[in-house]
Amino acid sequence: MSTDSTRTAILRAAERLYAERGFGDVTLRDIVAAAEVNLAAVNYHFGSKDELITELFVTRSIATNRERLNELKAAEAAGGGRAPVEDVLRALVGPTVRGCLGPDSQRSDAARFMIRASIEAIPPIRKIKNREIDHLRKFAAALRRALPGKADEEIFWGLHFALAMAHQTVRDSERLLRLSDGVCDLDDVDGVIDRVVNLAALALTATKPAAADKAPARRGGR
Amino acid sequence: MSTDSTRTAILRAAERLYAERGFGDVTLRDIVAAAEVNLAAVNYHFGSKDELITELFVTRSIATNRERLNELKAAEAAGGGRAPVEDVLRALVGPTVRGCLGPDSQRSDAARFMIRASIEAIPPIRKIKNREIDHLRKFAAALRRALPGKADEEIFWGLHFALAMAHQTVRDSERLLRLSDGVCDLDDVDGVIDRVVNLAALALTATKPAAADKAPARRGGR
DNA sequence: TTGCATTTCAAACGTGTGTATGAAACTATC
DNA sequence: GATAGTTTCATACACACGTTTGAAATGCAA
Numbered sequence: 001m002s003t004d005s006t007r008t009a010i011l012r013a014a015e016r017l018y019a020e021r022g023f024g025d026v027t028l029r030d031i032v033a034a035a036e037v038n039l040a041a042v043n044y045h046f047g048s049k050d051e052l053i054t055e056l057f058v059t060r061s062i063a064t065n066r067e068r069l070n071e072l073k074a075a076e077a078a079g080g081g082r083a084p085v086e087d088v089l090r091a092l093v094g095p096t097v098r099g100c101l102g103p104d105s106q107r108s109d110a111a112r113f114m115i116r117a118s119i120e121a122i123p124p125i126r127k128i129k130n131r132e133i134d135h136l137r138k139f140a141a142a143l144r145r146a147l148p149g150k151a152d153e154e155i156f157w158g159l160h161f162a163l164a165m166a167h168q169t170v171r172d173s174e175r176l177l178r179l180s181d182g183v184c185d186l187d188d189v190d191g192v193i194d195r196v197v198n199l200a201a202l203a204l205t206a207t208k209p210a211a212a213d214k215a216p217a218r219r220g221g222r
Numbered sequence: 223m224s225t226d227s228t229r230t231a232i233l234r235a236a237e238r239l240y241a242e243r244g245f246g247d248v249t250l251r252d253i254v255a256a257a258e259v260n261l262a263a264v265n266y267h268f269g270s271k272d273e274l275i276t277e278l279f280v281t282r283s284i285a286t287n288r289e290r291l292n293e294l295k296a297a298e299a300a301g302g303g304r305a306p307v308e309d310v311l312r313a314l315v316g317p318t319v320r321g322c323l324g325p326d327s328q329r330s331d332a333a334r335f336m337i338r339a340s341i342e343a344i345p346p347i348r349k350i351k352n353r354e355i356d357h358l359r360k361f362a363a364a365l366r367r368a369l370p371g372k373a374d375e376e377i378f379w380g381l382h383f384a385l386a387m388a389h390q391t392v393r394d395s396e397r398l399l400r401l402s403d404g405v406c407d408l409d410d411v412d413g414v415i416d417r418v419v420n421l422a423a424l425a426l427t428a429t430k431p432a433a434a435d436k437a438p439a440r441r442g443g444r
Numbered sequence: 445t446t447g448c449a450t451t452t453c454a455a456a457c458g459t460g461t462g463t464a465t466g467a468a469a470c471t472a473t474c
Numbered sequence: 475g476a477t478a479g480t481t482t483c484a485t486a487c488a489c490a491c492g493t494t495t496g497a498a499a500t501g502c503a504a
Contacts (some may be wrong), residue, residue: 156402164390180378199425
């Protein structure tokens with residue numbers, strides 16, 4: 001093999017197992033069994049378990065960020081340097097949702113691995129995760145361009161809620177599925193993305209006093 | 223002590239440590255050290271580590287659900303059997319948010335423990351967690367009463383998004399804090415709850431075609 | 445006090461984990 | 475085909491974990 005097949009076999013097996021079962025439940029022995037390689041190969045090729053996880057996370061993190069930024073740039077280029085709020089949000093949450101929901105064939109271990117990483121926040125990952133902030137700032141900036149005059153506070157909350165809804169939907173899709181008894185269609189990936197994007201956009205574009213049809217926003221319950 | 227002080231010392235120490243550091247990073251030896259009791263006391267009083275966690279989770283789960291239902295019933299009683307959407311949602315997300323955010327003195331290990339439990343989904347917890355669905359159905363029913371004629375699908379999505387936003391906000395408040403450089407005030411607990419509740423209510427009450435001021439909801443990105 | 449049940453304690457056990465070792469197998473260059 | 479460098483392999487190590495054990499300490503009724 002011209003490519004180091006043992007190395008990549010370990011990476012693929014680890015990514016798949018971690019995506020399926022989480023970090024806590026997967027041992028090196030599980031990984032090497034799935035990859036059909038020797039136990040010592042992990043330490044030979046990666047140095048340690050933590051370095052294996054770190055390499056996986058860094059690689060996927062870069063890929064995800066690039067994918068998001070590509071969509072953002074495409075959207076902004078189409079709009080002459082400014083994209084509608086919806087498109088900015090879609091670029092932010094689309095890649096992850098698309099990789100985690102939908103038919104099995106379309107789901108990616110990579111996206112589900114990243115969700116696991118964001119959930120369990122294992123030490124080797126926690127250190128790197130700080131860079132995500134800088135990445136998100138680029139989307140905050142794009143939202144500012146889309147909403148001139150909007151207060152920063154609102155921008156950040158909108159961004160946060162968009163991520164929260166997308167993230168939680170892919171993370172615990174089972175609960176929504178069971179709660180709704182199948183009424184909520186999580187295989188309609190674009191539909192899910194639209195729900196998240198539209199609601200977050202609503203948060204960002206709605207006029208301040210929130211003119212809902214009834215029950216004006218009241219503060220300080222109980 | 224009339225109350226079994228060793229037992230409760232273990233429970234308190236375990237709850238605090240699990241809340242602070244998660245299940246993966248806390249060993250029985252950590253717990254008994256914090257509780258200042260002997261290692262064997264855990265197995266003597268609880269049988270096993272899993273049973274200790276189960277007892278913690280069951281106790282807190284019941285308490286949380288009761289707190290939520292109390293608020294819901296109070297709200298519905300005040301409205302003659304029907305509460306406004308906002309109040310239903312507030313009863314759902316309020317207890318958790320209030321227990322996890324705000325000044326240290328007001329934060330509770332119990333609420334943060336429950337968040338950890340919902341994040342890490344350890345085997346002993348996973349089995350019990352199914353009951354949460356039944357609990358949430360009561361809130362879905364209350365939302366149906368508040369929004370007669372609304373499609374069930376929308377009810378469930380609204381409920382889901384409300385939980386998603388609240389949950390993610392308390393779970394990763396640090397990220398929002400750093401992203402916004404302190405602009406978003408997470409110590410204003412009622413303010414946070416209002417944001418979540420109002421946005422979720424907007425999702426539930428907004429007319430279907432989502433008449434935002436610009437960029438009509440479009441389907442099928444990329 | 446005596447006797448018995450409950451609780452605490454130090455110490456050890458068995459198991460599963462990540463990691464290290466040193467020899468064997470393989471690959472490529474001369 | 476011999477040699478040096480790389481990769482694989484079976485095996486073992488060291489350690490931390492949850493759990494068990496049996497004796498000591500404590501509480502409490504008669």
